[in-house]
Amino acid sequence: MSELPKYYLYKMRIIEMIADLPPGSLIPTERALALDFGTSRTTIRKAIGELVAEGRLTRTQGSGTYTGGPKxxxxxxxxxxxxxxxxxxxxxxxxxxxxxxxxxxxxxxxxxxxxxxxxxxxxxxxxxxxxxxxxxxxxxxxxxxxxxxxxxxxxxxxxxxxxxxxxxxxxxxxxxxxxxxxxxxxxxxxxxxxxxxxxxxxxxxxxxxxxxxxxxxxxxxxxxxxxxxxxxxxxxx
The missing domain is CATH 3.40.1410.10 (Chorismate lyase-like)
Structure with missing residues (x-):
């Protein structure tokens, strides 16, 4: 059994999912990702939150979550x-x-x-x-x-x-x-x-x-x- 935190595994899956997307691409909602990955929204939210903090994703209020651009x-x-x-x-x-x-x-x-x-x-x-x-x-x-x-x-x-x-x-x-x-x-x-x-x-x-x-x-x-x-x-x- 993996010693990595559960949210981190899904974080890696999201990174793979967005790897070939251009900056500014809209990604699925937390709910949709949770359903696709078979996990909770809380887990997905934590994974996305870390990706936002790293600049890989950006959140726009009332719009959604997008792939990030270059720093x-x-x-x-x-x-x-x-x-x-x-x-x-x-x-x-x-x-x-x-x-x-x-x-x-x-x-x-x-x-x-x-x-x-x-x-x-x-x-x-x-x-x-x-x-x-x-x-x-x-x-x-x-x-x-x-x-x-x-x-x-x-x-x-x-x-x-x-x-x-x-x-x-x-x-x-x-x-x-x-x-x-x-x-x-x-x-x-x-x-x-x-x-x-x-x-x-x-x-x-x-x-x-x-x-x-x-x-x-x-x-x-x-x-x-x-x-x-x-x-x-x-x-x-």
């Missing part, structure tokens, strides 16, 4: 989401939720701390849903210190935050520091990213610096954990 690899070395998506053939775009020109007050302690700002200092805050081939992949909140007149118009025109900073404001990010941790989707992420509550996300906190070591960007990104992997590359001194 977008984030090589986090001075590249933006736009550049990362284009590198693997995705068409990147964004749904802008909010662009605000703000001044630091008591409600901005976290932002001020990360960017080294004092009370009254100006900064821009941008909230966007990041899309790849029209599919929501991540939710980003970016903060940029300083007065940036017309920033919203420039960002909408260019699409890329880094290109906007570089081409329209002469701000070049030459060094970044990333913090990475796992994160579970809450109500906002579930609604905007069209995932289930509690789905695994990858949270990346990025601080960007210019040549003078000044903080010119602080961004918090929450990306669908089944669509991204984090890659770091270093060079020995």
């Amino acid at each position: 977008i690899t984030h090589v986090r070395q001075l590249t933006s989401f736009t550049e990362d998506a284009q590198a693997i053939g995705y068409t990147p775009s964004s749904e802008i939720l909010e662009i605000e020109q703000l001044r630091v007050d008591g409600s901005h302690a976290v932002e001020a701390g990360h960017m080294g700002l004092a009370a009254g200092d100006p900064f821009v805050r941008v909230r966007r849903v990041r899309l790849g081939n029209g599919e929501p992949l991540g939710l980003e909140t970016a903060c940029i210190p300083g007065e940036l007149p017309g920033f919203g118009e420039h960002l909408r025109e260019r699409g890329s935050l880094y290109a906007t900073l570089r081409e329209d404001f002469g701000i070049r990010i030459t060094e970044v520091e990333d913090g990475v941790e796992t994160y579970l989707a809450g109500p906002e992420e579930a609604r905007l990213l069209k995932v289930e509550m509690g789905s695994p996300l990858l949270r990346i906190d990025r601080t960007g610096y210019d040549d003078g070591g000044r903080v010119v960007e602080w961004t918090v990104g929450r990306f669908c954990g089944d669509r991204f992997r984090f890659v770091a590359r270093t060079r020995a001194a």
Whole structure:
């Protein structure tokens, strides 16, 4: 008798079933799979849940379960989401939720701390849903210190935050520091990213610096954990 958990055996059978299917193919429902395999829906649900977490399958609320696409690899070395998506053939775009020109007050302690700002200092805050081939992949909140007149118009025109900073404001990010941790989707992420509550996300906190070591960007990104992997590359001194 196999020592492997029962759900794992069915997980392997599902992997075999979807091996030759193109990304985005609808698979049978949990009920149909349970009937076909002669097991319980609970067992199938656990098997599918693990495949979703691994990115082999994706769930769409009210629609069904589909075969997953290739993971977008984030090589986090001075590249933006736009550049990362284009590198693997995705068409990147964004749904802008909010662009605000703000001044630091008591409600901005976290932002001020990360960017080294004092009370009254100006900064821009941008909230966007990041899309790849029209599919929501991540939710980003970016903060940029300083007065940036017309920033919203420039960002909408260019699409890329880094290109906007570089081409329209002469701000070049030459060094970044990333913090990475796992994160579970809450109500906002579930609604905007069209995932289930509690789905695994990858949270990346990025601080960007210019040549003078000044903080010119602080961004918090929450990306669908089944669509991204984090890659770091270093060079020995």
